[in-house]
Amino acid sequence: MRVLYHFPLSPFSRKIRIILKEKELDFELIPENYWERRQEFLALSPSGEVPVLVENDELVLHDSIAIAEFLEESYREKPMLPPNTKDRAETRAIANWFDNKFYNEVTRYIFNEKILKFYKGSGEPNSEAIRAGKANIHSHLDYISYLLRKRKWLAGDEFSLADITACAHLSVLDYLGDVPWQHSDSAKDWYSVVKSRPSFRPLLSDRLMGFKPVKHYADLDF
Amino acid sequence: MRVLYHFPLSPFSRKIRIILKEKELDFELIPENYWERRQEFLALSPSGEVPVLVENDELVLHDSIAIAEFLEESYREKPMLPPNTKDRAETRAIANWFDNKFYNEVTRYIFNEKILKFYKGSGEPNSEAIRAGKANIHSHLDYISYLLRKRKWLAGDEFSLADITACAHLSVLDYLGDVPWQHSDSAKDWYSVVKSRPSFRPLLSDRLMGFKPVKHYADLDF
Known part of the structure; x- marks a missing residue:
């Protein structure tokens, strides 16, 4: 297995x-x-x-x-990248945006301070770092809104690796209650649809010792 | 064009x-x-x-x-990734190691402090950050040595995206004189062979206003 x-x-x-x-x-x-x-x-x-x-x-x-x-x-049957090279490049660029830029500007700050420090027992969270991560998230939600103005999904008309990567990062912050969804209706709507996919559902049952998720975390109509 | x-x-x-x-x-x-x-x-x-x-x-x-x-x-004629999926995964993982881990632990510290601050006119380099980058480079040179114990090139018996990515990062630090080559003979030998490839040669002519490269930068037998 x-x-x-x-x-x-x-x-x-x-x-x-x-x-x-x-x-x-x-x-x-x-x-x-x-x-x-x-x-x-x-x-x-x-x-x-x-x-x-x-x-x-x-x-x-x-x-x-x-x-x-x-x-x-x-496993080519259910592709996560579109068929033509141009669209694949765009999809990968958006996915990497979240794995690199979003991670280094947002996820890392909040995750390291809140979660890693707790598990490692390496002191209190640095509130300045958390504030920086929370301030940086706005421009990323704007980026999602910008992409969704032209498209149904982040990289085009099909659900793709771009959506998966973005929602993987956002879902971690959402668990902790650190996504200001009121900042962007279109990002919130998009995330709500992603959340209802069967592939995403198991993540909504994750529970981390020491951290209760925010109330709306597993709510499909949050 | x-x-x-x-x-x-x-x-x-x-x-x-x-x-x-x-x-x-x-x-x-x-x-x-x-x-x-x-x-x-x-x-x-x-x-x-x-x-x-x-x-x-x-x-x-x-x-x-x-x-x-x-x-x-x-452009499939001169592939930078090996033909089978297993080796491709290994090659990409090593390339991403340098683009992510090496970049965030080494290149970024030194590049941002020495070069970006100079060009942006945003103050003196923070010597503590530079020291951190210089301290971190040793384990990465050890990783290169470790890979080369089993192979001719970083990801196998062919020159690949892994070598290209690693030498792209190392070459920036080498320009600034910040690679302690004496730490690893095998990494130094590997870099010396990469340097002599026609694809790498144009980089050796780069000159950055305000920064003279170290003496050995363009020397093929450094």
Whole structure:
């Protein structure tokens, strides 16, 4: 059986969980407290990060972008990238926007301060860093609104890797109550539709020890 | 003519320049001081970052990972990714290691403090940040040595996107004299061979106003 080592509130793990579900591939989830840097886990993941996909005994994959491309190349039936090269480039650029820019300007600040520090026992959250992350999120919600003015989904008329990556990051912040949805109606509507997809539903049942999600987290009509 | 908007010492620009040369594609280079956030440039690059590839009048691409995948899909003759999905995943994971982990732990600290601050006129470099970047580079050189113990190139027996991405980042730091090559003979030997590739040579002629490269920068037998 395929195994995914993950952390429930890692956006990169969530991205791969959604892709696996969209492609209707069976997998078993194994939670990994990756910051503990277990030797056995480091042997699977040289960077020490989640997710790690154990596709079979001889194929262990790390790095969520590489895993997403692998799944796309290996299981073509339910594609997460559009067919032509131009649209694929646009889809990947938007996906990478969230994995890099959004992550470094928003997710990382809030996740590291609130969650990692709690689990590592490395002190109180730095409220200045959290404030910075919360301030930065507005321009990203504007970017989502801008994309949705021209399109049904973030990268075009089909649900794609761009939507998956964006909602993976937003869902982590939403769990913590840190998405100011009132800032953008179109982003909120888009997220609400994503939330109701069967591939996304399992994420709504995640519960993290020490952190209760906000009330609307699992609410499909939030 | 294909146009690449770039900044000479941007590792992401350098990666695409090397790929274009490896694939023997003609292009014109236009330098862009992207931190100035020119309106005309922002219309091409929503993130405001380099590189941007204007493939033709109707096709403008941003995000270096998306551009690299586009070039790989569009020009298959000189592949930068190996043929089978497993090896492709490994190659992408190593390339992303340098674009994400190495960039965030090393390049960004040193580049932002030394170069961006100088060009933006935003104060003196923070020597603590530079020290952090310089301290972090050692484990990455160890990672390169580790990979080269098993292989001729970083991701296998062929030169690939992994080598291109790693040397793009290292070359920026090498220009500034910030790579402690004495730390790893195998990394140094590998870099020396990469440097002598025709695709890499143009980078050795780059000169940045205000920054003279270290003496050995363009020396093939450094």
